[in-house]
Amino acid sequence: MAANVTTEDQAEPKRRWQDIDLRAVAPFVALALLLLLGALVNPNFIGLNNLANVATRSAFIALIAVGATFVISSGDLDLSVGSMVAFVASLMILFMNSGAIADPGMMIAAAIVLALVVGALCGLANGLITTVGKIEPFIATLGTMGIYRGLTTWLSQGGAITLQSAEQQDLYRPAYFGVILGVPVPIIVVLVVTCIAAFILYRMRYGRHVVAVGSNAHVARYSGIKVDRVRTWAFVIQGVCVAIAVVLYVPRLGSTSATTGILWELQAITAVVIGGTALKGGASRVWGTICGAFILELVGNIMLLSNFISEYLIGAIQGAIIIIAMLVQRSLVRKS
Amino acid sequence: MRKGLLSLVTVAAMAMGSTVGFAEDKAYTVGVSIPAADHGWTSGVVFHANRVAESLMAQHPGLNIIVKTSPDAASQANALQDLETQGIDALVILPSDPDPLVNSIKEIKSKGTFVAIVDRAPSVNDDSVRDLYIAGNNYALGETAGNYIKTTTPDAEVVVIRGLPIPIDQTRQDGFDKAIEGSNVKVLDRQFGNWNRDDAFKVMQDYLTKFPKIDVVWCQDDDMAVGVLQAIEQAGRTDIQYVVAGAGSKDMIKKVMDGDKMIPVDVLYPPAMVGTALEMTVAGLYAQVPMRGTFTVDATLITKDNAAQYYFPDSPF
Numbered sequence: 280m281a282a283n284v285t286t287e288d289q290a291e292p293k294r295r296w297q298d299i300d301l302r303a304v305a306p307f308v309a310l311a312l313l314l315l316l317g318a319l320v321n322p323n324f325i326g327l328n329n330l331a332n333v334a335t336r337s338a339f340i341a342l343i344a345v346g347a348t349f350v351i352s353s354g355d356l357d358l359s360v361g362s363m364v365a366f367v368a369s370l371m372i373l374f375m376n377s378g379a380i381a382d383p384g385m386m387i388a389a390a391i392v393l394a395l396v397v398g399a400l401c402g403l404a405n406g407l408i409t410t411v412g413k414i415e416p417f418i419a420t421l422g423t424m425g426i427y428r429g430l431t432t433w434l435s436q437g438g439a440i441t442l443q444s445a446e447q448q449d450l451y452r453p454a455y456f457g458v459i460l461g462v463p464v465p466i467i468v469v470l471v472v473t474c475i476a477a478f479i480l481y482r483m484r485y486g487r488h489v490v491a492v493g494s495n496a497h498v499a500r501y502s503g504i505k506v507d508r509v510r511t512w513a514f515v516i517q518g519v520c521v522a523i524a525v526v527l528y529v530p531r532l533g534s535t536s537a538t539t540g541i542l543w544e545l546q547a548i549t550a551v552v553i554g555g556t557a558l559k560g561g562a563s564r565v566w567g568t569i570c571g572a573f574i575l576e577l578v579g580n581i582m583l584l585s586n587f588i589s590e591y592l593i594g595a596i597q598g599a600i601i602i603i604a605m606l607v608q609r610s611l612v613r614k615s
Numbered sequence: 616m617r618k619g620l621l622s623l624v625t626v627a628a629m630a631m632g633s634t635v636g637f638a639e640d641k642a643y644t645v646g647v648s649i650p651a652a653d654h655g656w657t658s659g660v661v662f663h664a665n666r667v668a669e670s671l672m673a674q675h676p677g678l679n680i681i682v683k684t685s686p687d688a689a690s691q692a693n694a695l696q697d698l699e700t701q702g703i704d705a706l707v708i709l710p711s712d713p714d715p716l717v718n719s720i721k722e723i724k725s726k727g728t729f730v731a732i733v734d735r736a737p738s739v740n741d742d743s744v745r746d747l748y749i750a751g752n753n754y755a756l757g758e759t760a761g762n763y764i765k766t767t768t769p770d771a772e773v774v775v776i777r778g779l780p781i782p783i784d785q786t787r788q789d790g791f792d793k794a795i796e797g798s799n800v801k802v803l804d805r806q807f808g809n810w811n812r813d814d815a816f817k818v819m820q821d822y823l824t825k826f827p828k829i830d831v832v833w834c835q836d837d838d839m840a841v842g843v844l845q846a847i848e849q850a851g852r853t854d855i856q857y858v859v860a861g862a863g864s865k866d867m868i869k870k871v872m873d874g875d876k877m878i879p880v881d882v883l884y885p886p887a888m889v890g891t892a893l894e895m896t897v898a899g900l901y902a903q904v905p906m907r908g909t910f911t912v913d914a915t916l917i918t919k920d921n922a923a924q925y926y927f928p929d930s931p932f
Contacts, residue, residue, distance in 0.1 A: 438931025
């Protein structure tokens with residue numbers, strides 16, 4: 280967060296410093312309020328066990344949303360990520376079931392590499408269709424969303440693809456359920472990936488180019504930025520982030536089906552926006568993004584732990600809380 | 616691929632029908648219209664439709680069965696028209712959404728074609744729409760689960776994971792409530808898991824946080840049971856005695872066969888009921904026995920003793 284303030288600070292006049300600071304802090308204020316609300320609803324909520332569960336569960340959306348932060352701040356949109364999760368996960372499990380490598384450890388390592396490569400290629404396809412094909416990203420990724428989902432359904436014949444070998448399963452399980460120094464592995468992965476993403480966005484030339492392209496592609500082009508290349512790379516980064524999410528997802532249930540990852544794209548986009556990144560591009564707040572992903576998961580958790588909310592109303596209240604969280608952010612920004 | 620193979624079989628059967636079969640076996644064409652495999656249960660429907668079609672065509676050289684899958688109600692209406700043009704003597708249909716398809720079905724029936732509807736019935740479900748109705752029993756699915764829990768663990772504290780807020784789900788809940796009415800079985804909570812593994816995993820994790828002691832989980836559906844089992848295992852909780860799911864997927868039936876302590880039984884809501892409809896329809900054509908009416912498939916309790924009968928290792932579901 281501090282990094283994002285300093286970089287933007289250099290470019291903007293001093294007067295707006297406070298404004299930017301508050302906008303970046305706002306999601307964390309909303310998070311604090313939600314934690315308070317949760318503690319009032321159920322004393323078990325604030326327990327370390329529950330919060331660790333929720334944070335671990337939010338890891339998939341958080342990782343995907345980190346990638347989406349790149350795509351959205353460069354002014355594009357990727358609707359295919361949910362289907363991509365299902366597709367990459369299916370290929371990964373099919374490869375692990377194929378028995379191409381005898382040693383289970385080596386097999387898992389190779390499968391992880393395969394997932395990352397396939398994810399990057401899926402992202403590259405999205406990027407090239409959007410930039411070389413000059414198709415609106417909304418339509419291009421709506422198309423690939425159907426393609427990745429359809430291929431998954433075809434691979435699984437509509438059923439489930441399940442990891443067969445118990446040996447591989449036991450060896451791979453800690454990738455989701457394991458703990459290092461008391462912290463669940465997925466949380467560590469999210470933090471590491473976000474650190475890298477923050478470094479790229481705020482400390483590297485590429486990151487500044489992403490924001491420049493997102494604020495105004497024409498100006499960026501006249502400033503000598505290779506706009507299409509910047510946008511394509513953002514899609515590739517998105518694909519790799521999806522693949523990292525898959526690498527954590529597969530050990531959880533050890534299986535995928537045609538319904539895996541449905542509507543995850545909307546959750547990822549919501550997380551990015553709650554985190555303070557503008558949907559129209561031109562600003563990126565990657566720490567806010569993972570805070571947004573955590574907020575989304577937390578809202579569902581609070582609803583479930585409460586004893587007084589009808590199960591029929593959960594969707595409505597979730598929607599209301601998201602809007603209130605956004606309003607809290609806005610009012611903080613306006614006050615400054 | 617399977618579809619390609621089948622059409623090859625169809626062509627072969629047709630060739631045989633015109634040469635050899637003509638003399639000894641009457642020639643009939645049966646159309647089967649089912650939803651495309653978009654989740655576990657429908658993939659089972661496609662598998663069993665093809666499986667039974669192949670076996671019936673092997674029995675009757677003159678018989679030709681055309682299986683068509685459609686992703687939604689609109690394309691299923693088109694598929695019905697295509698089938699009608701090819702000239703069918705009987706239609707077996709599992710409608711993706713019954714009410715919008717009523718007129719297309721009536722159109723076919725008005726030509727004197729025998730119509731069998733499977734599982735999902737339109738609001739007006741009488742002999743003006745169909746000749747044979749093969750129904751699954753959602754009420755009994757809940758009832759069987761409730762009865763099993765009541766008998767096995769009379770004082771159980773149960774958490775329920777529901778599907779989606781639609782009538783099928785409500786009917787199952789009603790059956791369950793009726794079964795445990797007046798017993799000591801107590802429902803701690805009911806939440807929606809959307810018939811989805813990942814959502815069921817989350818709901819179960821939260822149940823485990825919320826309640827220090829849970830005896831039994833009723834999650835109604837085999838897909839959701841996958842997530843439930845994983846959440847219980849991760850929490851390392853030993854208070855949960857068992858999980859009751861339903862549908863009859865090969866993974867869960869395998870667990871029942873193997874004597875898994877967490878999955879002692881499964882409640883059947885079989886995708887193979889499309890095969891029941893096909894067998895009865897063809898029997899009506901060839902054996903000249905009355906096949907008009909309604910046949911309700913039981914929500915059978917699958918235990919270790921009868922599990923093998925419902926186990927299809929080759930099915931995707």
